Amino acid sequence: MYLMKNSSLKEEQRLRDSIDDTNTGTVGVDTACLALAAAKPVQSDWALAPRDTAKTAVCPDEYANLVYYAQFPMSGQSACTDPPSGIVEQQYFNITSTSTQAAIFRIDSRKEFVLAIPGTNDPQDYLTDLDFFFAKYDAPGGSCDTCLVFRGFQIAWDSLSSPVEDGLRNALTQYPNYTVSISGHSLGAGISELAFSSLRPQSFNIGALYTYGAPRVGNQQFADYIDSLSGASDTSPGIYRRITHYNDFAGMKDFC
Numbered sequence: 001m002y003l004m005k006n007s008s009l010k011e012e013q014r015l016r017d018s019i020d021d022t023n024t025g026t027v028g029v030d031t032a033c034l035a036l037a038a039a040k041p042v043q044s045d046w047a048l049a050p051r052d053t054a055k056t057a058v059c060p061d062e063y064a065n066l067v068y069y070a071q072f073p074m075s076g077q078s079a080c081t082d083p084p085s086g087i088v089e090q091q092y093f094n095i096t097s098t099s100t101q102a103a104i105f106r107i108d109s110r111k112e113f114v115l116a117i118p119g120t121n122d123p124q125d126y127l128t129d130l131d132f133f134f135a136k137y138d139a140p141g142g143s144c145d146t147c148l149v150f151r152g153f154q155i156a157w158d159s160l161s162s163p164v165e166d167g168l169r170n171a172l173t174q175y176p177n178y179t180v181s182i183s184g185h186s187l188g189a190g191i192s193e194l195a196f197s198s199l200r201p202q203s204f205n206i207g208a209l210y211t212y213g214a215p216r217v218g219n220q221q222f223a224d225y226i227d228s229l230s231g232a233s234d235t236s237p238g239i240y241r242r243i244t245h246y247n248d249f250a251g252m253k254d255f256c
Contacts (some may be wrong), residue, residue: 079092080092115195115199116188118184137218141198144221180204189213189214200229
C-alpha cells in the first residue's frame with residue numbers, strides 16, 4: 001500500500017523530489033505563479049526538440065496537486081486493504097489477459113474519484129511496452145479518424161475500458177456531484193491518455209489528467225486530439241498535466 005498517510009513525511013518528500021525535475025528543468029515554487037505551458041503529449045516529429053534547462057515556476061497550489069496525484073498510480077498495482085483516512089478504494093481491476101491493473105479511489109473531502117493506472121510491473125507489461133507499432137485509434141467513446149496510437153497501449157486500454165466505465169458509472173450514480181481525475185505512471189501514463197480520450201467525451205465528469213513519465217502514445221493527430229479534449233491552447237494548459245524528468249528515457253522515446 002503506497003498511498004501516503006499523514007505521518008509519512010519521508011515518502012512525501014521523496015515524491016516531491018521526484019517531481020522537482022521535469023522535462024523543462026527543475027520546477028520551482030514561485031509566488032509569481034507563472035502559467036504552465038500547454039501540455040502537448042508528443043513532439044510533432046520523431047526527432048527530439050532541443051530542451052530548455054531553465055527553471056519553470058509553478059504556483060504552490062499547482063505544485064501541491066502534482067505531488068498529490070503522483071501517489072495514486074503506485075497504489076493501483078494491487079488491491080488496497082488499508083488506505084489512509086479519508087481515502088476509500090471504490091473498486092480494483094485486474095485484467096489477467098493483458099496483466100493490466102487500475103483502481104478507482106474515492107476522496108469525499110474533495111468530492112472526487114481518482115482513476116489510477118500503474119506502470120510496468122511484470123513481463124507481460126514489458127511486452128505491452130514493446131508493442132509500439134502504430135494502429136488505427138479506435139478507443140471506446142473516442143472519435144478521431146486520422147489518429148494513430150501504439151498498439152500495445154490500445155490493447156491494454158481496450159481490455160480495461162468496459163469494467164472501468166461500468167465502475168465509474170456505478171460510482172457516479174452513488175455520488176453524482178463528484179468529479180473524476182485520472183492519474184497514471186509510465187506504462188499506466190500511456191494507458192491513461194487513452195482512458196482520457198475515451199472517458200472525457202462521455203458523461204464521466206472528467207476534471208483532470210495527470211501523467212508521470214509518459215511515453216509517446218500516438219501521432220501528431222492524436223496529440224492534437226488530446227489537446228482539444230483537455231482544452232489546451234497557446235494561452236491555457238487545459239486540464240492535462242504531463243510530468244516527465246528531463247533525462248527520463250521513457251519521456252524522450254516512443255515507448256516505455
